[in-house]
Amino acid sequence: MKLEVDRVTKRYGATTALDGLSLSLTSARVLVLIGPSGGGKSTLLRLLGGLETADAGTVQVNEHRLVANAAELQNYRRQNGFLFQQFNLFPHLSARRNITLPLEKVHGHPPAKAHELAEQALDRFGLLKHADKLPSQLSGGQQQRVGIARAVAFSPEILFLDEPTSALDPEMTAEVLELIQELAEAGQDIILSTHEMGFARAVADQVAFIAAGKIEECRPPAGLFDSPESAVCQRFLSKVMRY
Numbered sequence: 162m163k164l165e166v167d168r169v170t171k172r173y174g175a176t177t178a179l180d181g182l183s184l185s186l187t188s189a190r191v192l193v194l195i196g197p198s199g200g201g202k203s204t205l206l207r208l209l210g211g212l213e214t215a216d217a218g219t220v221q222v223n224e225h226r227l228v229a230n231a232a233e234l235q236n237y238r239r240q241n242g243f244l245f246q247q248f249n250l251f252p253h254l255s256a257r258r259n260i261t262l263p264l265e266k267v268h269g270h271p272p273a274k275a276h277e278l279a280e281q282a283l284d285r286f287g288l289l290k291h292a293d294k295l296p297s298q299l300s301g302g303q304q305q306r307v308g309i310a311r312a313v314a315f316s317p318e319i320l321f322l323d324e325p326t327s328a329l330d331p332e333m334t335a336e337v338l339e340l341i342q343e344l345a346e347a348g349q350d351i352i353l354s355t356h357e358m359g360f361a362r363a364v365a366d367q368v369a370f371i372a373a374g375k376i377e378e379c380r381p382p383a384g385l386f387d388s389p390e391s392a393v394c395q396r397f398l399s400k401v402m403r404y
């Protein structure tokens with residue numbers, strides 16, 4: 162994917178979440194956003210996904226210039242897959258129906274096609290045996306995997322994952338991270354925010370460190386984590402590792 166973010170500012174009331182942030186990447190496959198809490202990771206991810214618009218500056222993702230046009234943004238959002246920290250499955254619907262419903266209502270697939278795509282996604286992620294269960298009958302990790310299956314069932318242009326494991330215990334975190342790694346290896350473009358440093362290092366081809374609404378540094382993980390000249394490596398890593 163190609164990203165061109167130029168001097169973007171985003172405010173919420175008196176809080177400046179992004180403060181003239183710029184980022185330019187010409188061929189990222191997996192971009193991981195890391196940094197201290199409140200630094201602006203989620204806000205940037207939401208802007209890149211078309212869920213928010215900037216107060217100032219410009220955002221371009223691949224050929225999409227994300228301007229404050231509701232119809233265009235909705236169209237853009239539909240091409241992307243999203244998963245957030247909190248499980249956001251419909252509690253009264255089975256795992257399978259959680260996947261088929263948006264395929265029908267958002268993407269306009271007829272029920273038979275939606276069913277076929279859902280079965281493929283459930284099968285791909287080892288979830289067929291859970292297809293008829295309600296979210297409350299699944300573990301947190303399984304729920305996140307259903308959420309990911311839903312987000313990729315229609316082959317999204319970009320998969321946006323906002324701290325997908327932060328509500329999970331370590332064992333469940335591992336099973337979700339493994340699945341994300343599989344998707345990355347299969348060629349899915351991904352933008353992900355996380356506090357999982359080991360995972361960022363393993364899965365990212367670019368890691369952007371965001372603090373106080375700005376990109377401090379954006380590099381391939383080896384450069385960011387290992388290189389002595391990396392300011393992030395020196396100044397912030399020990400702080401972030403605590404999360």
Ligand SMILES: Nc1ncnc2c1ncn2[C@@H]1O[C@H](COP(=O)(O)OP(=O)(O)OP(=O)(O)O)[C@@H](O)[C@H]1O
Nearest residue numbers: 173176177178196197198199200201202203204205
């Ligand atoms: N909807 C909102 N309303 C008000 N303030 C917001 C909103 N969203 C974000 N903020 C504020 O903007 C700043 C950046 O928040 P953001 O969620 O982007 O940071 P983050 O790096 O993702 O943090 P965390 O790691 O804790 O999720 C914070 O000060 C936050 O309180």
